[in-house]
Amino acid sequence: MFSLVWVLQLNQDPSADVSLRAFWGPQQATLLALRFPTVRKQVDAELALAAAEIEAKMVPSGPNIPRHIVLPAQGRTPEWILAEMDRMDAAMSHTNYRDGKLSGAVYHGGQDMEDVIMAAMKRYLVSNPLHPAVFPTVRKMEAEVVAMCLKLYNHPDGAGATTSGGTESILMAVKTHRDWARAVKGITEPEMIVPESGHAAFDKAGAYLKIKVHTIEVDPVTRKVNLKRVARAINANTIMLVGSSVNFPDGCMDDIPALGALAKRHNIGLHVDSCLGSFIVPFMEKAGFPIQPFDFRVEGVTSISCDTHKYGFAPKGSSIIMYRTAELRKYQYYVYPNWPGGVYASPSMAGSRPGSIIAGTWAALHYIGEEGYIESCRSIVDCARQIETAIRDEIPELYVLGEPAASVVAFGSRGTVDVLEVGDMMSKRGWHLNGLTKPAAVHIACTRLTVPVRTQFIADLKESVREAKEKPSGKGDMVALYGLGTSSAVGPEMVTQLVTGFLDNLYKA
Numbered sequence: 416m417f418s419l420v421w422v423l424q425l426n427q428d429p430s431a432d433v434s435l436r437a438f439w440g441p442q443q444a445t446l447l448a449l450r451f452p453t454v455r456k457q458v459d460a461e462l463a464l465a466a467a468e469i470e471a472k473m474v475p476s477g478p479n480i481p482r483h484i485v486l487p488a489q490g491r492t493p494e495w496i497l498a499e500m501d502r503m504d505a506a507m508s509h510t511n512y513r514d515g516k517l518s519g520a521v522y523h524g525g526q527d528m529e530d531v532i533m534a535a536m537k538r539y540l541v542s543n544p545l546h547p548a549v550f551p552t553v554r555k556m557e558a559e560v561v562a563m564c565l566k567l568y569n570h571p572d573g574a575g576a577t578t579s580g581g582t583e584s585i586l587m588a589v590k591t592h593r594d595w596a597r598a599v600k601g602i603t604e605p606e607m608i609v610p611e612s613g614h615a616a617f618d619k620a621g622a623y624l625k626i627k628v629h630t631i632e633v634d635p636v637t638r639k640v641n642l643k644r645v646a647r648a649i650n651a652n653t654i655m656l657v658g659s660s661v662n663f664p665d666g667c668m669d670d671i672p673a674l675g676a677l678a679k680r681h682n683i684g685l686h687v688d689s690c691l692g693s694f695i696v697p698f699m700e701k702a703g704f705p706i707q708p709f710d711f712r713v714e715g716v717t718s719i720s721c722d723t724h725k726y727g728f729a730p731k732g733s734s735i736i737m738y739r740t741a742e743l744r745k746y747q748y749y750v751y752p753n754w755p756g757g758v759y760a761s762p763s764m765a766g767s768r769p770g771s772i773i774a775g776t777w778a779a780l781h782y783i784g785e786e787g788y789i790e791s792c793r794s795i796v797d798c799a800r801q802i803e804t805a806i807r808d809e810i811p812e813l814y815v816l817g818e819p820a821a822s823v824v825a826f827g828s829r830g831t832v833d834v835l836e837v838g839d840m841m842s843k844r845g846w847h848l849n850g851l852t853k854p855a856a857v858h859i860a861c862t863r864l865t866v867p868v869r870t871q872f873i874a875d876l877k878e879s880v881r882e883a884k885e886k887p888s889g890k891g892d893m894v895a896l897y898g899l900g901t902s903s904a905v906g907p908e909m910v911t912q913l914v915t916g917f918l919d920n921l922y923k924a
């Protein structure tokens with residue numbers, strides 16, 4: 416999920432007098448230690464060193480790295496521009512995503528798909544759905560993409576909109592329920608109830624939109640949100656509940672029918688986050704995998720987010736937010752009738768939007784079609800199930816978290832090996848997996864690119880477990896980042912400092 420993992424290598428020389436590791440002790444001792452200015456200084460020095468290392472990895476410099484920080488006096492030729500991109504690509508090391516050793520991130524990766532999407536996007540490159548009169552075909556394609564998704568989630572009479580991605584879809588769903596609850600129920604101090612396995616975008620929405628978030632634990636075995644706790648957290652200010660279909664950390668699905676019943680009883684919203692389930696979960700039954708109800712057929716579900724840019728294979732920047740009624744969708748809109756610049760109205764966060772992405776999405780959906788999505792669902796879920804079975808049956812050191820519902824498999828340690836160390840050993844073998852906390856675990860989100868390399872994944876995982884047991888280095892990125900974040904009371908503060916530096920680095924030219 417978070418690409419800091421590949422750049423972070425803390426200075427953990429065990430022979431050094433003071434390293435961050437020295438502060439990974441029990442919470443009290445750590446906090447006490449940090450009160451002493453000298454210790455604080457040493458920690459800060461360590462963090463500065465780590466930050467410098469991150470920057471060196473993320474922002475390569477030197478005579479071989481071309482830099483362009485001033486607008487050229489005259490325009491360049493198309494040949495120069497492409498050649499310069501070649502030069503920059505060559506000067507920096509890259510992950511070859513086409514080899515499939517990647518969790519999620521690139522969901523299709525086929526050249527045929529890229530060609531179709533490129534042709535469609537090129538055709539509508541300059542279009543902007545903010546001006547439907549100028550680009551009527553783009554408006555039509557956008558409405559059609561939304562209609563197709565509503566049908567897929569079994570509610571053709573519902574309403575929806577396109578957004579730039581899962582996070583925006585979630586932000587919109589939360590804003591819509593907030594404004595609905597204020598208008599209809601008079602709630603001015605809104606609260607929402609989110610499983611701890613829910614996506615961070617809900618916390619982001621809480622922070623942006625000033626909504627109190629109740630985070631509810633999941634059952635340690637099933638990994639589904641604890642329903643009793645959800646019920647107990649509902650109060651007069653609750654605007655909505657959240658369930659995932661499927662969640663990001665371990666790919667499990669919450670009990671959507673039970674959450675729907677609670678939402679209905681209390682007349683509050685229920686958002687189903689199917690950003691990751693996207694174009695996998697609606698095809699599970701037809702692909703031969705029984706699945707519990709998760710869509711608008713469940714009473715009480717008021718909104719669903721579905722990322723076309725994940726298993727829909729659309730270009731990045733494409734997601735759909737759907738509502739049970741057009742009436743509810745109205746609370747998503749922004750209208751400013753008295754703006755001096757004219758009457759202003761927009762359906763979602765952005766004003767101007769890239770019509771090319773809508774065209775690329777429309778093209779992807781048509782190119783793959785129902786049969787194609789059923790087939791891709793079958794092969795991807797089959798791949799995930801093979802990995803799951805191999806871990807359960809052939810790797811006694813590891814266990815699988817919950818019952819993975821679709822494409823994601825997460826594994827933790829039974830105690831004889833550090834699973835984050837295993838993740839680092841997998842990195843050494845070229846895999847880019849995701850590290851998790853609560854509990855420490857590693858996951859892979861299978862895609863079309865994973866299918867051909869699943870046997871290699873299983874073999875590499877066995878080798879990595881063996882090596883992590885026999886020769887743990889304790890120096891890998893996952894161990895450093897997640898170990899630091901969870902091992903002490905100040906861990907999260909330190910990680911926040913490092914990650915803020917990481918974000919600054921994104922804009923260093």
Ligand SMILES: Cc1ncc(COP(=O)(O)O)c(C=O)c1O
Pocket residue numbers: 580581582583614616659661662663688689690691692722734
């Ligand atoms: C379950 C879930 N919800 C929401 C999101 C956010 O999507 P995006 O990164 O497109 O904003 C993700 C991303 O992985 C996800 O897995």
